Amino acid sequence: MSINLRRALLPALGLLAVFAVSSANAAEGEVKLQRQSWAFDGPFGTYDRAALQRGFQIYKEVCSACHAVSLVAYRNLSALGFSEAEVKAIAAAYEVQDKEPNDQGEYFTRPARPADHFKSPFANEQAARAANNGAYPPDLSLITKARLGGGGAVFRFGPSGSDYVYALLTGYKPAPAGVTVPEGMNYNEAFHGHMIAMAQPLNDGAVTFADNTQATVPQMAKDVTTFLTWAAEPEMEARKRLGLKVMLFLLLMTGVFYAWKRKVWKDLH
Amino acid sequence: MSTTENAPKKNGIVEWIDYRLPIFTFMNHELREYPTPKNLNYWWNFGSLAGIVLVIMILSGIFLAMNYTAHVDHAFVSVERIMRDVNTGWLLRYIHMNGASFFFLVVYIHIFRGLYYGSYKPPREILWWLGLVIFLLMMATAFLGYVLPWGQMSFWGATVITNLFSAIPLVGEPIVTWLWGGFGVDNPTLNRFFSLHYLLPFVIVGVVVLHLVALHTHGSNNPLGVDHKKNPKDSIPFHPYYTAKDMFGLGVFLVVYALFVFFAPNFFGESVNYVPANPLQTPAEIVPEWYLLPFYAILRSIPDKLLGVVAMFGAIFILFLLPWLDSSKVRSATFRPIYKQLFWIFLADYIILGWCGAQHPEGAPLIIGRIATAYYFIHFLVLMPLVSKFEKPRALPESISTPVLKTEKA
Numbered sequence A: 001m002s003i004n005l006r007r008a009l010l011p012a013l014g015l016l017a018v019f020a021v022s023s024a025n026a027a028e029g030e031v032k033l034q035r036q037s038w039a040f041d042g043p044f045g046t047y048d049r050a051a052l053q054r055g056f057q058i059y060k061e062v063c064s065a066c067h068a069v070s071l072v073a074y075r076n077l078s079a080l081g082f083s084e085a086e087v088k089a090i091a092a093a094y095e096v097q098d099k100e101p102n103d104q105g106e107y108f109t110r111p112a113r114p115a116d117h118f119k120s121p122f123a124n125e126q127a128a129r130a131a132n133n134g135a136y137p138p139d140l141s142l143i144t145k146a147r148l149g150g151g152g153a154v155f156r157f158g159p160s161g162s163d164y165v166y167a168l169l170t171g172y173k174p175a176p177a178g179v180t181v182p183e184g185m186n187y188n189e190a191f192h193g194h195m196i197a198m199a200q201p202l203n204d205g206a207v208t209f210a211d212n213t214q215a216t217v218p219q220m221a222k223d224v225t226t227f228l229t230w231a232a233e234p235e236m237e238a239r240k241r242l243g244l245k246v247m248l249f250l251l252l253m254t255g256v257f258y259a260w261k262r263k264v265w266k267d268l269h
Numbered sequence B: 001m002s003t004t005e006n007a008p009k010k011n012g013i014v015e016w017i018d019y020r021l022p023i024f025t026f027m028n029h030e031l032r033e034y035p036t037p038k039n040l041n042y043w044w045n046f047g048s049l050a051g052i053v054l055v056i057m058i059l060s061g062i063f064l065a066m067n068y069t070a071h072v073d074h075a076f077v078s079v080e081r082i083m084r085d086v087n088t089g090w091l092l093r094y095i096h097m098n099g100a101s102f103f104f105l106v107v108y109i110h111i112f113r114g115l116y117y118g119s120y121k122p123p124r125e126i127l128w129w130l131g132l133v134i135f136l137l138m139m140a141t142a143f144l145g146y147v148l149p150w151g152q153m154s155f156w157g158a159t160v161i162t163n164l165f166s167a168i169p170l171v172g173e174p175i176v177t178w179l180w181g182g183f184g185v186d187n188p189t190l191n192r193f194f195s196l197h198y199l200l201p202f203v204i205v206g207v208v209v210l211h212l213v214a215l216h217t218h219g220s221n222n223p224l225g226v227d228h229k230k231n232p233k234d235s236i237p238f239h240p241y242y243t244a245k246d247m248f249g250l251g252v253f254l255v256v257y258a259l260f261v262f263f264a265p266n267f268f269g270e271s272v273n274y275v276p277a278n279p280l281q282t283p284a285e286i287v288p289e290w291y292l293l294p295f296y297a298i299l300r301s302i303p304d305k306l307l308g309v310v311a312m313f314g315a316i317f318i319l320f321l322l323p324w325l326d327s328s329k330v331r332s333a334t335f336r337p338i339y340k341q342l343f344w345i346f347l348a349d350y351i352i353l354g355w356c357g358a359q360h361p362e363g364a365p366l367i368i369g370r371i372a373t374a375y376y377f378i379h380f381l382v383l384m385p386l387v388s389k390f391e392k393p394r395a396l397p398e399s400i401s402t403p404v405l406k407t408e409k410a
Helices: A002-028 A049-060 A074-079 A084-094 A123-130 A161-169 A218-230 A236-264 B012-020 B024-034 B040-063 B075-084 B089-116 B125-145 B153-167 B172-180 B187-220 B238-263 B290-301 B307-326 B335-357 B363-390 B399-408
Strands: A095-097 A109-111 B035-037 B234-236
Touching: A049 A074, A049 A218, A049 B024, A074 A218, A161 A218, A218 B035, A236 B089, A236 B238, A236 B399, B024 B238, B035 B238, B040 B187, B040 B238, B075 B089, B075 B172, B089 B125, B089 B238, B089 B290, B089 B335, B089 B363, B125 B153, B125 B187, B125 B290, B153 B172, B153 B187, B153 B307, B172 B187, B234 B238, B290 B307, B290 B335, B290 B363, B307 B363
Parallel strands: none
Antiparallel strands: A095 A109, B035 B234
């Protein structure tokens, strides 16, 4: 029977191998990305709260000038370790338009509440393009998931979406000899085609961290990527925690069923 | 093994109901006593597994539908609301999303088991056809469902697949417009796809019932392919033997499934589908989900659009003719030395086609895809009829018990 089982697994593995190859190929492109070590990797991985808070600060002070994270609400920030009062204060610093008109039928603005989603820097895509030389700064809510399948997965054959975002933020280099960078574009070794409209967003000392962490480019890239990975997969910690319990239960259950099967089949010839 | 021995315990209410609606007699007959060959191996687990996955898909799907909005402006965000704001919504969605891949994995194993052990041969032709109908319905349902999150691959996949119908001469274009409900994949398309995606699984349930009726008429095939009803020693009651074996198989399956749901939920997905649909921007590669890749490869390996579509559908419809393409009286490949080799070559060919489907159709992958496509048809149309005619099968055992007893003595 063990032979049967082993043979049963072969085609399954074959199909999975097909996948591995196809997803690896998709990742290949022309860019080689390095895998970083992330606190959220692996079956027990969690988000580093300090990195999340620093990452949020970087998003707020640097990225949010052009990029939205419209799927995240201020209330979600409590997951970063902010207290209820802190979340309220963070939200209140933004002036948003209420979705409903007032009694006079006029739309009005008010300070944001924790239930509001993050305020987007531009009213719409056209406004964003107009302000950015025709380029559209994408919404970053799902950016790590939308590149190479997200961060923190367990079976992975190549770099993750988080590795990609990190590589992009640290990938600004002088263009190699012979490569001309068009007006308004920048050279980035991680970006597909290497020409990116976004100017280098992170420079040493761009932000001042309250916890005295040195604001180097790699440090900031790592922190803001951690924040964006959380923004894309806020459920990851709960998912892995529940997953471990479910696995434990399923393994026990399977063991019981196996014992039952053995017992039932024992005296059959 | 007799009726009395296995009958359910007497119970007044049960008997009252059973006298008027013999549901308990029916269940006892089909789920307990049901005589099953005693030699089924673990490959026979995948039929019941497929049924269970279907139930998992329907249940998770019903709850997802309660929170999903089928509108081009809201679909993508509503899926993200499920992921972020609905209680255990992420779990429902990842169960459903990965469930599709695991449904196909299980059904592929089930189909290839049928090919190896000749389960399509008399008297099980209609059983085989019904299975193929389920497979076709599954592909349609999976495609429709993939469109619903309204990501880039949803939109462009829908555009490519619906455009296939434009290959039909004369009426092609009007048909595509009719399918779309407009002049492009848009809100009417999304709405009807949602409606059909909710409908088809219940059609599948109906065909599964017919599949089971056909199965229980002559009983399961078995690894030896000899009729288990000739010798009374060859059959065992379904319960507890196969309930126990199926439950163990289910446990192993759920362990693997849960590994993906909880620890690598986007392993099977295309990351570009986390970018909202944008009709103005085509993604670099438009590829279907892995389970459709072999057929996608067949489609793309033929330079002519219409012929490509014909070949793709032909690749599935050819399977309906299997009972006649393979005229060998011997069911199981165990006793068919040449067919057995062909089976493994065909499986490899199918996997190669899947690989080609994921590549850009140029250079080596295109050439390999063309050879693999040709071989796909040669396997069924040339090799199978010839082999079934000229192959000398090994001697069949008289009954299932015979070889078992022999090996025990040896």
